[in-house]
Amino acid sequence: MDAKWWQKAVVYQIYPRSFQDSNGDGIGDLNGITARLDYVKSLGVDVIWLNPIYPSPNVDNGYDISNYQAINPEFGTMADFEKLLAKAHSLDLKVMMDIVVNHTSDKHHWFEESRKSKDNPYRDYYIWRDPAADGGAPNNWGSYFSGSAWTYDETTKQYYLHLFAPGQPDLNWANPQVRHAVYDMMNWWVAKGVDGFRLDVINLISKPDGLPNAPQALGQPYGNVEKVVANGPHVHEYLQEMNANVMSHYNIMTVGETPGASISDAMQYADLDGKELNMVFQFEHMGLDGNEHRQYGKWSDRKVDLVALKQVLSKWQTGFYHKAWNSLYWNNHDQPRVVSRFGDDRPEYRALSAKMLGVVLHMMQGTPYIYEGEELGMTNNDFTRLDQYQDLESLNAYHDLVDQQHVFTPAQMLKYLQHHSRDNARTPMQWDATMNAGFSTAQPWLMVNPNFKDINAKEELAADDSVLQFYRQLIALRHQYDVVTDGEYAQIPGTENDESVFAYTRTDTKQRLTVIVNFTDKQFEYEDAAQPQAKLLLSNYPDDDGTTLRPFEAKIYLQA
Numbered sequence: 001m002d003a004k005w006w007q008k009a010v011v012y013q014i015y016p017r018s019f020q021d022s023n024g025d026g027i028g029d030l031n032g033i034t035a036r037l038d039y040v041k042s043l044g045v046d047v048i049w050l051n052p053i054y055p056s057p058n059v060d061n062g063y064d065i066s067n068y069q070a071i072n073p074e075f076g077t078m079a080d081f082e083k084l085l086a087k088a089h090s091l092d093l094k095v096m097m098d099i100v101v102n103h104t105s106d107k108h109h110w111f112e113e114s115r116k117s118k119d120n121p122y123r124d125y126y127i128w129r130d131p132a133a134d135g136g137a138p139n140n141w142g143s144y145f146s147g148s149a150w151t152y153d154e155t156t157k158q159y160y161l162h163l164f165a166p167g168q169p170d171l172n173w174a175n176p177q178v179r180h181a182v183y184d185m186m187n188w189w190v191a192k193g194v195d196g197f198r199l200d201v202i203n204l205i206s207k208p209d210g211l212p213n214a215p216q217a218l219g220q221p222y223g224n225v226e227k228v229v230a231n232g233p234h235v236h237e238y239l240q241e242m243n244a245n246v247m248s249h250y251n252i253m254t255v256g257e258t259p260g261a262s263i264s265d266a267m268q269y270a271d272l273d274g275k276e277l278n279m280v281f282q283f284e285h286m287g288l289d290g291n292e293h294r295q296y297g298k299w300s301d302r303k304v305d306l307v308a309l310k311q312v313l314s315k316w317q318t319g320f321y322h323k324a325w326n327s328l329y330w331n332n333h334d335q336p337r338v339v340s341r342f343g344d345d346r347p348e349y350r351a352l353s354a355k356m357l358g359v360v361l362h363m364m365q366g367t368p369y370i371y372e373g374e375e376l377g378m379t380n381n382d383f384t385r386l387d388q389y390q391d392l393e394s395l396n397a398y399h400d401l402v403d404q405q406h407v408f409t410p411a412q413m414l415k416y417l418q419h420h421s422r423d424n425a426r427t428p429m430q431w432d433a434t435m436n437a438g439f440s441t442a443q444p445w446l447m448v449n450p451n452f453k454d455i456n457a458k459e460e461l462a463a464d465d466s467v468l469q470f471y472r473q474l475i476a477l478r479h480q481y482d483v484v485t486d487g488e489y490a491q492i493p494g495t496e497n498d499e500s501v502f503a504y505t506r507t508d509t510k511q512r513l514t515v516i517v518n519f520t521d522k523q524f525e526y527e528d529a530a531q532p533q534a535k536l537l538l539s540n541y542p543d544d545d546g547t548t549l550r551p552f553e554a555k556i557y558l559q560a
């Protein structure tokens with residue numbers, strides 16, 4: 001297959017607020033990123049994805065944008081961005097921007113105009129509705145961040161829609177003026193030299209006609225909005241129009257974040273015909289360890305079931321083969337750290353299981369995403385008190401489920417937050433063992449994980465068996481072997497229901513890659529007949545006796 005550049009690429013996600021502070025205010029910034037690009041390049045990655053860097057009141061840490069064509073002064077200036085872009089390009093690193101166009105900040109001048117009067121030219125940039133007959137919200141939709149998805153505005157005596165916080169009013173994509181303003185903005189960034197876009201919750205932009213009520217679980221105060229807004233009636237039409245007005249004119253990379261997208265929805269978003277997006281972030285493998293009562297979402301301390309995880313990942317591998325393109329991720333700024341979540345972050349197993357998880361993901365078909373610190377095996381933080389959290393989603397969920405609905409006790413919810421709060425991913429990058437892990441000379445905006453003295457880039461660059469060195473080898477394998485890019489995926493027959501082993505092959509006309517990992521801290525006999533003729537390409541143990549699988553052992557074999 002003649003792979004597109006983004007099919008051979010590996011992406012490194014940078015959360016600017018937590019990556020590197022360069023001016024001593026405790027907040028990561030663009031010049032800090034620029035200073036660390038040599039490190040990023042040394043991993044062997046091809047693209048950096050920057051979370052939003054635009055002006056924002058930070059209701060949702062930048063996912064509430066008040067100006068799409070400027071830089072958040074906390075992060076620096078447009079000149080600083082241009083320096084970062086030039087440095088990245090000089091290192092042959094492409095830069096992917098994160099654009100949030102399902103909603104803006106309520107401080108965006110479009111919304112400030114829109115809320116002024118019903119006949120304001122910007123009124124229809126957003127979704128306004130009269131109160132229901134009882135004076136309440138127009139329907140039963142609940143926000144992703146708890147509470148109603150509607151807020152009443154006194155000035156014009158109407159409600160406006162916000163799937164997320166009240167400070168994040170949803171744009172009205174049925175309005176062609178909105179759509180074309182977005183396309184113009186995207187073209188403006190491409191003209192500045194950016195190489196791609198990550199599109200935030202892009203499958204929520206087309207709301208269902210008539211805004212019908214959502215399914216509402218017994219006892220729940222609101223309906224489950226994702227059931228009625230995800231993958232809406234015109235979403236493919238809008239994405240094809242965006243493609244015609246933007247993507248089709250360039251060789252850029254696009255990835256859509258699509259919560260609630262099934263494999264058939266995603267098949268069209270990420271179709272190889274290139275009519276919409278290159279790939280999407282689907283959430284099915286991220287939802288397997290949520291609360292057993294779906295209405296309480298992800299708040300849980302359950303461990304993931306390996307058989308279910310294998311089944312989901314395999315379904316997306318085989319379902320998309322030669323039809324659409326997968327993204328591959330374990331981590332991002334919204335998800336807890338994978339070594340704590342799906343691996344084992346006890347000191348004796350942390351590095352082993354981090355490497356094992358890297359093997360499972362990076363030998364699959366798709367474009368892998370590495371979230372800052374994942375290459376170090378950074379772990380969840382040990383938050384113990386509610387006041388240590390800053391994430392809006394976490395704090396709102398606590399007050400809703402503990403204080404209002406009394407579904408969980410404070411102790412229960414604090415445990416669930418320890419497992420699933422987004423702040424686990426947002427603690428500062430751990431560079432070295434100096435103060436604040438080398439992230440900042442000032443008090444960081446969010447606490448540094450106390451284990452930074454043992455887990456940091458400096459340590460791992462100096463060691464030859466670190467998680468970092470192992471990730472470098474995995475990235476090199478992707479660039480070296482076509483079978484990683486285009487080999488056909490299959491679980492090894494007979495292992496599908498094994499609760500300890502994840503074993504799969506990738507096969508093309510020339511080679512076969514075999515991946516065998518032990519997902520547990522147990523040791524047991526395991527012999528795969530294929531091994532004798534195969535060459536061991538990479539393992540997270542120094543030797544290979546071929547018949548025993550040791551705790552979290554991960555092996556990659558190649559057969560010509």
Ligand code: TEU
Pocket residue numbers: 060063064100144164200201257259298333334335393422
């Ligand atoms: O996330 C959307 C989304 O689906 C997440 O809220 C997810 O459901 C949850 O956080 C993790 O289970 C995107 C951005 O990635 C997130 O940071 C923003 O808060 C959100 O959209 C609103 O823009």
Ligand code: CA
Pocket residue numbers: 020021022023024025026027028029074
């Ligand atoms: Ca700073």
